[in-house]
Amino acid sequence: MSLLEISNLHADVAGTNILKGVELTINAGEVHAIMGPNGSGKSTLSNVVAGRPGYTVTKGDVRLNGQSILDMEVEERAQAGVFLAFQYPVEIPGVSNMEFLKASVDSLAAARGDEPLSAAAFMKRIREIAGELSLDTDFLKRGVNEGFSGGEKKRNEILQLLALEPSLALLDETDSGLDIDALQVVSRGVNSFLREDRAVLMITHYQRLLDYIKPDFVHVLSGGQIIRSGDASLALELEAKGYGWLTQ
Amino acid sequence: MSEQSQQNASGLDALVDRDYEAGFVTDIESDTIPPGLDESVVRFISKRKEEPQWLTEWRLKAFAHWQKQKPPQWAHVQFPEIDYQSISYYSSPKSMADGPKSLDEVDPELLATYDKLGIPLHEQEMLAGVINSSNVAVDAVFDSVSVATTFRDRLAEAGVIFCSLSEAVQDYPELVQKYLGSVVPMTDNYYTTLNSAVFSDGSFVYIPEGVRCPMELSTYFRINERNTGQFERTLIVAEKGSYVSYLEGCTAPMRDENQLHAAVVELVAMEDAEIKYSTVQNWYPGDKDGKGGIYNFVTKRGACLGDRSKISWTQVETGSAITWKYPSVILRGNDSVGEFYSVALTNNRQQADTGTKMIHLGQNTKSTIISKGISAGRSENCYRGLVRMSPNARGARNFTQCDSLLIGDECGAHTFPYIESKTPSATVEHEATTSKVSDDQLFLCQQRGIDTEKAVAMIVSGFCKDVFRELPMEFAVEAGKLLEVSLEGAVG
Amino acid sequence: MADAMSTWESLPGADALAARLDEGRVREAWKYTPLRRLLNTFSSEPGGWELAGTGEAQLTPSPDQTDSASFPLGLISAQACSPRQLVISTSGDYEVRTIAFGHQQLNVFVEAGVHARLIERYPSPFQSQIINITLEAGAHLSHERLCTHSNSLWHLTDVSIGKDAHYQLMHYALGGDTQRFDCRIKLAGAHATLLFDSACALASGRHHDLTLEVVHEVPDCQSTIRAHAVAQAKAKSTCIGRIHIVPDAQRSNANLSCRNLLLADNAEVNAKPELEIYADDVRCAHGATVGRLDEDALFYLRSRGIGERQARQTLVRAFLAQTVKGDFATEALAAFDEAVHDTQN
Secondary structure (H helix, E strand, C coil), X not given: CCCXXXXXXXXXXXXXXXXXXXXXXXXXXXXXXXXXXXXXXHHHHHHHHHCCCCEEEEEEEXXXXXXXXXXXXXXXXXXXXEEEECCCCCCEEEEEHHHHHHHHHHHHHHHHCCCCCCHHHHHHHHHHHHHHCXXXXXXXXXXXXXXXXXXXXXXXXXXXXXXXXXXXXXEECCCCCCCHHHHHHHHHXXXXXXXXXXXXXXXXXXXXXXXXXXXXXXXXXXXXXXXXXXXXXXXXXXXXXXXXXXXX | CHHHHHHHHCCHHXXXXXXXXXXXXXXXXXXXXXXXXXXXXXXXXXXXXXCCHHHHXXXXXXXXXXXXXXXXXXXXXXXXXXXXXXXXXXXXXXXXXXXXXCHHHCCHHHHHHHHHCCCXXXXXXXXXXXXXXXXXXXXXXXXXXXXXXXCHHHHHHCCXXXXXXXXXXXXXXXXXXXXXXXXXXXXXXXXXXXXXXXXXXXXXXXXXXXXXCCCEEEEEEXXXXXXXXXXXXXXXXXXXXXXXXXXXXXXXXXXXXXXXXXXXXXEEECCCCEEEEEEEECCCCCCCCCCCEEEEXXXXXXXXXXXXXXXXXXXXXXXXXXXEECCEEEECCCCCEEEEEEEEEECCCCEEEEEEXXXXXXXXXXXXXXXXXXXXXXXXXXXXXXXXXXXXXXCCEEEEXXXXXXXXXXXXXXXXXXXXXXXXXXEEEEEEEEEECCHHHHHHHHHCCCCHHHHHHHHHHHHCHHHHCCCCHHHHXXXXXXXXXXXXXXXX | CCCCCCCHHHCCCHHHHHHHCCCHHHHHHCCCCCHHHHHCXXXXXXXXXXXXXXXXXXXXXXXXXXXXXXXXCXXXXXXXXXXXXXXXXXXXXXXXXXXXXXXXXXXXXXXXXXXXXXXXXXXXXXXXXXXXXXXXXXXXXXXXXXXXXXXXXXEEEEEEECXXXXXXXXXEECCECCEEEEEEEEECCCCCEEEEEEEEEECCCCEEEEEXXXXXXXXXXXXXXXXXXXXXXXXXXXXXXXXXXXXXXXXCEEEEEEEEEECCCCCEEEEEEEEEECCCCCEEEEEEEEECCCHHHHHHXXXXXXXXXXXXXXXXXXXXXXXXXXCCHHHHHHHHHHHHHCCCC
């Protein structure tokens, strides 16, 4: 059974049909990258999987571990193991990172029927992760994404990824706006997340991310459909030739 | 407290079908005079309390003036005219008639009431840690009278006087006479005049020179009797170099009719003294359709008389059908400091018109106003504030931040600040914003596995953080929970 | 100037006005400007207009009795004159000039899609003036005025902005004995926009009150208001600005900024920025500051060899210039320099 199966997925945003029959299967242990020209529906795909309000599925199905998730609430999908690293992380003034993470970790634990992690164990765990991502602990006391630089926001997404330990990570342009050092830190975080029972779907414009996180599969999304799939070499080819030769 | 806090701890499950938790009625015999107000009622109250003649006359003078006064009309609230003749102006639990000498003599039914509210009055229990902190002395006011003041001995050792105002009138008449009405003039407004005529009880605090009050002082007010009004008066005097932190909590039973609460609070801070006054106001707000609830028409004012004195008001207002309240500071001493931190949450049909006045008279005086208004349901929430820089307030500064958060599209959020400056070296900065709980914020929380109701409570409490951190620890926790329960049903 | 023949009490509408003088709402709206003192300067003279500019139109008698009753002074002002009408159906510049002292009213209609400029000039002072403006769908109007007369006066700008229409008001004034400018601007059609800039410099003893109400009546409108004022000794500057978002006016975007400098002791500034909001999906903010010139900036200029007097003047000018533009810019800034020139301390 595959971790994620997307079949004949059609979706609308504000009355406009964006996804027009996407087919994609992701198995545990795999890394997939989706590339494609602007406006091709890449971010829509990740938002639809996460269940963002305003994205309407008109046809097709999305299954996680064989179960359709389309009727599930946003938080139920999260509790089932779907994690979306936001392209534009949202600010929540006054709610500290630590408080937010604790609420999130506790909710996920409750959904699994686990005891909540003790405050001390939680703090220790988060501090470790923050250390790996070169975020100083002061960062954890600040409001969620409040006044963060672009790079800090993206690292914060990875911090959450590592703290929440989902089975499927959707990374929506996590590399955009990062300098080379930050890109390395973020990539290291994603690589440390990877395990046999987990998978990553990266949405990106740039080959350079794929230098740090090696994809098993590269897909080109254009006009709301996946028009070409291949291995890592496809990304290099796209880098050299652009998308034009595929869409003509 | 234990039972209640467990209930709170179970969190949102308890919210789903939650009613106003403090809404029970205590069944005890009470002495309540018939509704109506005339000179004889004023005399009755004064006589009942065995007051000195000056105070009886003071009350009568106020009553005479009140009859000529009109209720204020400028607030952004609407309610039918109050029939002042249908209210009873004095109610006291019967067993108190002879006055309890100690807690052992207090009606057990009454003590049980306060236990239900989470305010144990037994000192030994408090010491045993039933309440979070053993460092809170409590004065409990039930309808018109103070029923118990705890930890009096320990406070007396430090020279602190903490007792009911009625007792203070008997025991410290010169102090009461000197300061009563000195900050809020007897006839300041319609409600203060009424209060001056019929005030029943309240708390009195006196901190002598140089004393740092060894514990938090706290008063819990509760209206129990039907058709009674509550007209308490609190007076706090902090002498040179002293410090006190005072907490006030309020609850009332659920009743279909509206009940009037018209209190007066006066604070006096001498040179280098500091008074921190915190309120968690949770009077019964009425039901979903606006039936019943307390009219909370309160005048609170502090005078920073001495140089470098400081008065800080922190309020969390979640209750009452109507709140009309402007805790203010008169900054007379040079370098004195006034602060106002407020969270006002309205839901269903509640109306709040609340804010502050900062009157800068002295040089280099400084004031800070942080107001967070949250409107939900079909409520109206209004900040109204005045910052005045008088010609002598050289170098004075004010900073004001007023933020409104709207939840739903049937409520109102309003900001009416008045800024008046007559001195070029004073600086006033005012900012106001309006926002809602955004769909993006909700989506982020949900995507991280947090359900909607919890997410809203978290976002709202984040919005209020600047105010919550000004509250003493015991109250900060309570305030957070109050917000959560008050928002119940606000998000569909 | 015409003789003050009679007091306001003999004017038509005076009884209705007198009945309202003690209303709580009226007193609140006139908290910082003495209404009776202003009224007592009123005579019965009808004023007069003439029209200039490049635009093609005529001033004609107005058939409309517009509703000015929500402004107490409208009760007598509108009765004391015969309203004129200006229908703008072609793009261009329109200049209205006062030609006689008194009360006057002008009803302006900007037809759909027309882009025009309306310039108010005051060769003659006036007592009261009501300008009603209706912008039809897609119309653009840039409205400019500079008032340098120092007599007591009342002025009302009452505007309704239609769908996709844009209205820009530039209000520059020097204040006077008792001067009150009311503005009521309604954003009445979707995607209507308002841009309002005001600057005001009060010489010693002058009085100026700008009271503004912006009503977002429908969704998706935008308003930006900036009012800057400086006051010399014994001058009194007031700015009241209310943003009112009615229920269902979702996605409203409104911002009001009110900044004031007191230039001398005994100057007085009152500011009352207000928000009245009945819709949740809105972005509304206001800010107000009252203070004096930035001492650091002053020091910076002086450390570069600029004399204190000039440094102050430069900073005051820069402060006011932030909201000054349009045809009157040069003239207004020069008048402002003059106004604050005297007793700089």
